[in-house]
Amino acid sequence: MTPKQRKEAAMLKQQAIVNAAKADGNRALTAEEQAQFNDLQREIDEAQAEINTQERGLAGGTGAPSAPPAAIPQGNPVQTATAAAGAPQDGQRAAAEAERTRAAEIMALCRDFDIDPTEYVRNGSSLDQVRSAILDGMRQTGSPVGVQVTRDEGDTFRERATDALMMRAGVTVENPADGAQELRAMSLRDLGIECLSRDGRDVRTLLRMDPDEMYGELCRQFYNPTAAFPAILDNTIRKSIVQLYNAVPTTFQAWTTKGSLKDFKTTADHEYVIGGMGDFLLVPENGELKPMIPKTELLPNRKLDTYGRTFSMTRQAFINDDIGFLTEVPGLYAQAAKKTIDKQVYGLLYNNGKIFDGVNLFDAKHNNLIKTGCKPSQASIQSIILQMQRQKDQFGEAIYITPQHIIVPVGYEFELAVILHSAQVVGSNNNDINPLYNYPINIIQTPVLNALAGENAVPWFMVANTASAKHIQVDYLNGQETPTVRRMETPGVLGFQWDIYLDWGIAVRDFRGIAKNPGEKIVAA
Structure with missing residues (x-):
């Protein structure tokens, strides 16, 4: 450098x-x-x-030291006087130079x-x-x-090489770095030679190395924090993971709220919701304003856990020039992370466990459970909406709940499209007006509910707008939603190795923002 x-x-x-x-x-x-x-x-x-x-050298050598003065004979008084007169001048020049x-x-x-x-x-x-x-x-x-x-040439080269590897692996790259196309056809061995030669290694020596020797040389570079080749692999994996993670067709993120926690400790008990302020009281002339002490209710605790895997590029993969490990393998792990969150969220709804108040999430005590299950219809949808809108908050006050999502298993999407987009009630002889026509509800269909139910009845749910009532929240460490990739330095392991992990937690913030219909068994057509 x-x-x-x-x-x-x-x-x-x-x-x-x-x-x-x-x-x-x-x-x-x-x-x-x-x-x-x-x-x-x-x-x-x-x-x-x-x-x-x-800079002084480029300016003409002004910073070069001057030749030492000639020795002055002690016996010549004229020369001695001249030297004495020159000493202050030398001191002044030195002081000026120092300044x-x-x-x-x-x-x-x-x-x-x-x-x-x-x-x-x-x-x-x-x-x-x-x-x-x-x-x-x-x-x-x-x-x-x-x-x-x-930015130096090394940074630019790493960007070009990263985009080239991604494009070679079949990953779409928007606005690739200039020159990335030129590197796209390079094998892993050729890329390693290019990286090592940029670090000052002799190109002729590198070209004589077979793929196995080159692999051993690059493995030693793996532990060098400034080496280009492992940094290029890191960047390629990270960019691929973000792209593939975001492309996973999960549905939990469409209706849950996103939260952020700064550490793995269970959230403290001092998180409260404040309410119960009561009504404004009439103040008569010359009357006195009366105080009102707010009431508080404890909110549920939240906690994060870490989920992850490890993967590696083997010696055989390098020699065979198999770059699938750069995108496919970490991409599959990234997809698995997001699908795991999806399954946990819907598993929380389906299993209906006890929540922070010691009662099952969906229970008659919570007023969010329809007693008799059935499939979605005009009548059943209206019933669950009205039941949700009759909820009261922790202090007995009415809540203005706005239903926003209906979560259903695979099998009801087309029937719901008819129910919500027909001007008249389907099957009515009197052409009755459909009250759910263009009702502002999003249909969220997930096969996870079908998988959880198996041959049993499959429930469906109505979810409120989070601004009107809370329900399920997914928390991430410092708000980071995509997995983290870390180069793993494991002595004795033959190959390049990485850890991929993500920190999240799922919590029920309130039961009032979600309601359940137990549903019925879905018969395959």
């Missing part, structure tokens, strides 16, 4: 340290973080010194952080004092200001 690149990389790491402290409550740096920050600053100073030396160096270093440091250096140069501050002042400002604001990192 060039001195400029080393300097920019160190500045980026400094910014990451400060950003982490800011995200953690804008705290001060720990002793370890401060030591890391200071080490990085020394790297920045060393790189800057190299840059200054190079120019101080000013240049301060201006360079301030320029990196977009700070005006005028006052620091004028008041005689040393470079260490300026650096300390900038660090104090970073602590107060939470992050350094104006740090710009220039």
Whole structure:
């Protein structure tokens, strides 16, 4: 790396340290973080010194040391006097050079952080004092200001290679990096040679390696955090996972709410819902406003768990140039993660276990269970909507519930389309007006309910708009919905290995926003 690149990389790491402290409550740096920050600053100073030396050399060698003065004979008084007169001039030149160096270093440091250096140069501050002042400002604001990192050719090459591998694997890439098409036909061995040659390895030696030897060489690069080849594999896997995860046709995300938790602890008992404010009371003339103490009800606890797998690129896959592991294998795991959430959500509805109040989710006590099951019809849909709209909140107040989704198993979609989009009641001899005509309800059909029920009756559900009543919530660690991929360094394992994992939890926030009809057995046509 060039001195400029080393300097920019160190500045980026400094910014990451400060950003982490800011995200953690804008705290001060720990002793370890401060030591890391200071080490990085020394790297920045060393790189800057190299840059200054190079710039002086380009300017014509003004920074080169001058030849030492000739020795002055002690016995010649004229020469001795001349030397004595020249000594102050040499001291003045040295002082002037030191001042120019101080000013240049301060201006360079301030320029990196977009700070005006005028006052620091004028008041005689040393470079260490300026650096300390900038660090104090970073602590107060939470992050350094104006740090710009220039992308080098290595970053650009990694982007091109990542997009090339994805396109070769059949994954659609929107706006691929310039030059990605040129790398699309490269085998894994050829890509490894290209990466190693860019790191300074002899190309002729690399070309003489057979695929097995190249695989061993790249495996050693796997543990180097700056190596290009494993970084390209990481980026390809991550981009593929996000794309394939989002393409999984699950339905839970269409009606559940999304939450975020910062850790794996069970949420504290101090989460409450406040209500029971009562009515506004008439205040007579010269009357007194009467206080009302709000009532509180404890909300259910929420908790996250971690789910994951591990996968690897084997030696045989590399030698056979099989890039399926880059997209297909991690993509299948990503799909499995999303499908697992889908099954857990609908399993929660189907199994109807006890919730935070010790009562089953769907129960007569909750007023959200239809006693006699049947398939969706005009009458049964109206009945479940009206029952839902008669719910009251925790404090006995009426709730304005807006039904928004009807969740059904496979087999009812077409009948529901007729029920909700026919102007007249189907089968009526009097052409009665259909009250559900264009009723604003989304039909959500899921085969998971069919699979859970097997040969038994298959239930269906009515779900409210979350703004009017809560029901099921899926929480993620810090709101991250897609799986995380981490390169796994396992000694003794032959091959490239990665972990893929996702943190989530499913909670019933309230029973009032969802109602159940036990349904009936669906007979296949």
